[in-house]
Amino acid sequence: MQEIAAKFKEITPKERVKIPRQPMPQQHPDKRVKNFDEVPLGYTVEQAITEANRCIQCKKPSCIDGCPVHINIPEFIEFIAKGNFQRAIESMKKYNMLPAICGRVCPQEEQCEATCVLKHRSEPVAIGRLERFIADWERDHGKIALPSLAPPSGKKVAVVGSGPAGLTVATDLRRSGHEVTMFEAFHAPGGVLFYGIPGFRLPKRIVWAEVKILQKMGVELKLSHVVGKLGTVDSLLEEYGAVFIGTGAGLPYFMGIPGENLTGIYSANEFLTRNNLMRAFEFPTYDTPIVDVGRVAVIGGGNVTMDSARTALRLGAEKVYNIYRRSRVEMPARDEEIERAEEEGVIFKLLHNPVRYSGDENGRVKEMECIRMELGEPDESGRRRPVPIKGSEFTIDVDTVVVAIGNSPNPLIPRTTPDIKVGSHGNIEADTETGKTSKKGVFAAGDIVLGAATVILAMGHARNAASGINEYLQTGKW
Amino acid sequence: MPQNNEILENMRIAPEVNRYRIYAPDIANVRRAGQFVIIRIDDHGERIPLTIADADPDRGELILIVQEVGKTTAHLATLKAGDQLKDIIGPLGSPTHINNFGTVVIVGGGIGIAPCYPIAKAMKKAGNHIVTILGARTKDLLIMEDEMRKTSDEVNICTDDGSYGAKGLVTDLLKNYIEEQGNPDLCVAIGPVIMMKFVVETLRPYQIPVIVSLNPIMIDGTGMCGGCRVEVGGETKFVCVDGPEFDGYAVNFDLLMRRLTLYRKQEHEAYELFKRSHRCQIEAEL
Numbered sequence: 001m002q003e004i005a006a007k008f009k010e011i012t013p014k015e016r017v018k019i020p021r022q023p024m025p026q027q028h029p030d031k032r033v034k035n036f037d038e039v040p041l042g043y044t045v046e047q048a049i050t051e052a053n054r055c056i057q058c059k060k061p062s063c064i065d066g067c068p069v070h071i072n073i074p075e076f077i078e079f080i081a082k083g084n085f086q087r088a089i090e091s092m093k094k095y096n097m098l099p100a101i102c103g104r105v106c107p108q109e110e111q112c113e114a115t116c117v118l119k120h121r122s123e124p125v126a127i128g129r130l131e132r133f134i135a136d137w138e139r140d141h142g143k144i145a146l147p148s149l150a151p152p153s154g155k156k157v158a159v160v161g162s163g164p165a166g167l168t169v170a171t172d173l174r175r176s177g178h179e180v181t182m183f184e185a186f187h188a189p190g191g192v193l194f195y196g197i198p199g200f201r202l203p204k205r206i207v208w209a210e211v212k213i214l215q216k217m218g219v220e221l222k223l224s225h226v227v228g229k230l231g232t233v234d235s236l237l238e239e240y241g242a243v244f245i246g247t248g249a250g251l252p253y254f255m256g257i258p259g260e261n262l263t264g265i266y267s268a269n270e271f272l273t274r275n276n277l278m279r280a281f282e283f284p285t286y287d288t289p290i291v292d293v294g295r296v297a298v299i300g301g302g303n304v305t306m307d308s309a310r311t312a313l314r315l316g317a318e319k320v321y322n323i324y325r326r327s328r329v330e331m332p333a334r335d336e337e338i339e340r341a342e343e344e345g346v347i348f349k350l351l352h353n354p355v356r357y358s359g360d361e362n363g364r365v366k367e368m369e370c371i372r373m374e375l376g377e378p379d380e381s382g383r384r385r386p387v388p389i390k391g392s393e394f395t396i397d398v399d400t401v402v403v404a405i406g407n408s409p410n411p412l413i414p415r416t417t418p419d420i421k422v423g424s425h426g427n428i429e430a431d432t433e434t435g436k437t438s439k440k441g442v443f444a445a446g447d448i449v450l451g452a453a454t455v456i457l458a459m460g461h462a463r464n465a466a467s468g469i470n471e472y473l474q475t476g477k478w
Numbered sequence: 479m480p481q482n483n484e485i486l487e488n489m490r491i492a493p494e495v496n497r498y499r500i501y502a503p504d505i506a507n508v509r510r511a512g513q514f515v516i517i518r519i520d521d522h523g524e525r526i527p528l529t530i531a532d533a534d535p536d537r538g539e540l541i542l543i544v545q546e547v548g549k550t551t552a553h554l555a556t557l558k559a560g561d562q563l564k565d566i567i568g569p570l571g572s573p574t575h576i577n578n579f580g581t582v583v584i585v586g587g588g589i590g591i592a593p594c595y596p597i598a599k600a601m602k603k604a605g606n607h608i609v610t611i612l613g614a615r616t617k618d619l620l621i622m623e624d625e626m627r628k629t630s631d632e633v634n635i636c637t638d639d640g641s642y643g644a645k646g647l648v649t650d651l652l653k654n655y656i657e658e659q660g661n662p663d664l665c666v667a668i669g670p671v672i673m674m675k676f677v678v679e680t681l682r683p684y685q686i687p688v689i690v691s692l693n694p695i696m697i698d699g700t701g702m703c704g705g706c707r708v709e710v711g712g713e714t715k716f717v718c719v720d721g722p723e724f725d726g727y728a729v730n731f732d733l734l735m736r737r738l739t740l741y742r743k744q745e746h747e748a749y750e751l752f753k754r755s756h757r758c759q760i761e762a763e764l
Contacts (some may be wrong), residue, residue: 185700187518187525187565195702224565226700230504250702254714261707261714261733263740270703278524278697284751287524287550288697289744363736412700412719 001045005083008053021123022051029343033313036199036281039340040104040129048133052081055125058117063127066115068460071095073112073127080130089138092131093147097171097213098164098459100139100206103132105197106456107334139209146217150177155473158183158240160227160413163191164455165246165446165462167210170219172466178473181220181240183227188277191248192447193455195277196269198307200314201337204276228412233420233442242441242469245428246462249447250410254403255299259357264291264365268300268308268404275311290315294399297321297368298346299354301331305404306338309346312402320346321396325353325373325386351375351386355393357401369395409448417442425451435465440478443469483563486539488555492621494546495589496555497531502566503538511596512574512691512723515540516699518565519553526550527696527718529593530569531622540566543592543621549748556756570699571722574689578605580663583655584630585648585677587613587669591622593691594668598629601666607631609662611651613669617642648673649680661686667726671738675731688726692717694737708734 008016025041026032032039043051055077063073072091079088092099108114108128116124138144155178159166162184174180188194190207215221227236227247236243252267254260271290274280278288296312298305301324312320322341324331327350331338342348351373360366372392375384409427414420421429421438428437428444435443445465446458472478480486480501487499505515514529532541546552557563574597582601586594591612602608610630614620615638627633634651635643644651648669656662665688667677674690681688694717696706701719708715711728715721 185567186698187567224567226567226570229569229700230508250700252702252704254704254707256714261709261737263737267704270697270705273697273703279522283744284748286522287748289524289741289748291740362739363733364740410701 001049001083001085004046004049005081008049008081011053013056016053016056017118017121019050019054021054021126022047022129024126024129029340029345032200033310033344036314038203039200042136043129043133048080048130049083051126052077052130054118055081056118062115062117063112063125066112068111068456069096069463071112071131076134077125077127077130080134085134085137086143088134089143092134096459097147098167098210099131100135101164101193101202101210102456102459103128103130103135104202104206105193107454109335111456139206144209144213146213147171147175149175149217152179153177153473155179155241156181156239157469157473158236158243159246160233160236160244161185161191161246161248161446161448162189162211162221163193163246163248163446163458165248165448165458165465166191166244167214168459168462169244169246169445169466169469170214171217172463173469174214174217174219176466176470178241179218179220181222182214183222183225185224185226186277187224189221189223191246195273196304196307198272198276198311200310201307226412228416233413233417233439237441241473242443244435244465244469245413245437245442245444245448246446246458247410247413247448249407249452251408251426252403253406253408255354255405257354257356259359259365260403262357262359262365263363264399265357265401265403268298268304268402269407271308271402272304272311275315281315291400293317295319295321295397296400296402297323297354297396297398298402298404299323300404300406301326301333302404302406303333303337306333306341306346308402308404309341310344312400313344313346317400321398322346322348323352323354323370324348324350326383327351327375330383353386353388354401365398365401367395368398368401369393407447407452409451413448427451430465431468432461433464434468434471435461436468436478441472481562483566485557485559485561485563487559488557490555491543492619494555495619495621496544496546498542498544498554500540500542500563500566501538502540503535505566505568506533506538506540507535509533509540509569510573511576511600512593513569513571514593514699514722515542515566515568516570516696517542517563517567519550519557520564523553523564524550525565525567525697525699527570527693527699529691529693529722531592531595532625533596543589545589548745549752552749552752552756567699570718572720574600574666574723576600576604581607581609583609583611583652583662583665585611585613585652585665585667585669585673586626587648587673588615588619589621590669590673590691591620591626594666595622595625595629597666598626602629609655610634611636611648611655612643613637613648613651613673614642615639647676649676652677652680656684656686663687664689666690671731671735674726674729678726678729678731682727689723690726690729691722692724692729692734693722694734695740708737
């Protein structure tokens with residue numbers, strides 16, 4: 001790799017900005033719709049070094065401000081550009097312990113890459129792809145070094161939930177020398193990283209690898225343990241100096257329209273959990289079944305919607321429609337995910353909304369009535385409000401429907417922790433700078449506070465909460 | 479010391495019905511009447527909800543009573559003392575609301591008698607007069623008669639074929655009881671969905687309060703997937719977190735029955751595959 005890096009040594013700034021953004025090698029759509037393997041294959045060493053050399057090393061880098069965990073982006077990229085991958089990963093891990101995950105699932109185009117100065121000239125540096133590259137390089141070369149730990153503090157912390165927020169808090173607090181126990185309700189760790197995001201976007205072995213590092217650092221992981229049912233936050237406080245709640249947004253919304261409880265109509269959570277966590281796509285090798293999907297309609301416009309639609313294709317769907325009530329511009333899903341779904345054959349029915357479902361004699365959905373929509377005045381989200389067009393109803397034949405219109409915070413902890421302050425959406429109220437809730441010794445961050453947001457935002461706030469917990473454990477001050 | 483999730487005893491108590499004594503001290507310590515667990519046998523296993531039939535917190539033991547209805551329950555039946563389940567998650571669901579109501583009629587049908595037992599015990603302890611009505615298809619399939627007798631003030635039994643107790647259905651005995659003794663203060667009915675539906679219909683003219691316990695298809699058991707949703711009083715509820723017990727008059731039983739049939743084809747396929755491979759295994763051992 002030194003030879004490759006050497007090629008760029010004598011390069012002039014003018015030539016540097018002319019290097020084209022390196023495309024991500026990926027599985028061909030015709031092939032990938034038949035498997036659950038990861039779609040983007042990752043940069044080669046040559047591509048990574050070439051891409052890293054596009055970075056002009058700004059004196060005042062704006063990309064860092066675009067990153068919720070403030071990774072020193074020019075620094076790690078410079079190391080890659082020079083072919084010094086070891087130093088690159090060391091730099092990365094000072095700020096982000098989970099780069100293999102973030103490099104895959106962060107919306108970089110809205111964050112670090114959105115503020116890259118090259119964006120005005122051509123295309124931004126592919127920061128996310130470089131992040132993924134360096135993390136994969138470290139894992140594939142078996143070079144993962146455990147971070148150094150501060151001397152034992154004698155303090156114990158309980159982390160409830162092992163999703164992005166919980167993993168971040170557990171890492172930071174363990175590095176600070178505290179004893180950390182992480183509780184997970186499911187039989188596999190990672191929360192939404194495991195049950196929600198499909199393997200074709202985030203292979204499960206990567207989640208396991210990250211968790212194994214945490215365990216090697218000495219974090220105790222208790223799987224299949226539902227806090228709120230087996231013990232409560234109050235009982236944890238008797239044993240632990242502080243409790244962190246990162247239980248996410250796990251309660252699926254349904255639309256409440258007629259026929260929604262017919263069989264064959266799933267929440268995205270159930271549809272994805274059956275496949276990602278329970279591996280229903282390998283039935284009967286694995287025991288959990290999924291229906292023969294047939295003609296599928298997926299409702300919504302976010303990343304989870306795209307994940308569901310693409311999962312349906314891989315299950316052998318005859319047709320997959322995406323029904324979304326606004327237009328393409330308002331879709332919250334990443335462009336990259338929408339494009340991939342399109343390439344794979346998802347049929348977009350934008351400015352459409354389901355009105356009712358009807359079923360066959362066995363109660364299985366067979367038809368959905370939709371109405372066409374148009375965009376009116378902006379609503380409170382700033383997006384133009386979709387308004388139904390009277391008399392435009394029509395029906396689509398479907399065998400399976402996946403409702404992917406969002407989740408609200410999981411109520412299990414709020415319901416069993418009577419003195420914790422809860423907001424109007426069932427979210428736990430917590431200070432995003434310190435993670436403090438209304439209950440002494442209890443901190444929270446991630447989707448349980450924000451409602452459904454992104455992995456990296458949860459991690460950013462979790463990092464703040466870890467500092468808040470550290471300070472509380474040292475000073476005892478609330 | 480046994481391991482967590484270790485099967486201490488697996489005993490056949492009726493045709494295709496087994497009683498498992500399992501070491502799960504944390505759950506045994508906090509579970510209450512009406513709650514359930516989700517189990518997973520091994521890494522390839524599915525997650526199935528099972529009601530807790532009893533627990534001994536001092537010994538750290540849970541009692542589960544399970545009927546063989548498909549692959550997972552058939553696989554479970556082949557396990558022996560010393561085998562360990564991969565996961566037991568719980569206790570899940572809200573506990574039964576226990577109070578001194580006065581006279582409580584407990585109606586248990588088939589395997590549904592198992593979850594009736596801890597409720598009967600807790601209701602008895604709270605000072606209620608317990609009238610138990612048990613039904614089974616035939617004598618051999620009647621389970622937990624001794625236990626229910628110990629915790630009940632009156633026990634009435636019927637079988638579909640008349641091989642034990644009265645010939646007929648639990649609804650016949652229930653109606654007779656009300657006609658002769660007057661309205662009880664509360665009825666708890668657990669059994670096949672169709673039985674619960676008709677118990678509710680039997681009680682409707684008398685407007686006697688009735689609690690039923692539902693057992694739909696479920697995955698996570700923590701309110702995350704909505705696979706277990708049912709309609710109660712016209713609203714969608716999640717059995718795992720809002721239940722499993724509901725006001726019988728408000729439950730849409732027909733919808734529940736339809737939702738239970740969704741995977742019948744796949745369940746049949748997995749069961750047949752298991753029986754075939756298990757038979758081969760036994761023949762090989764012989």
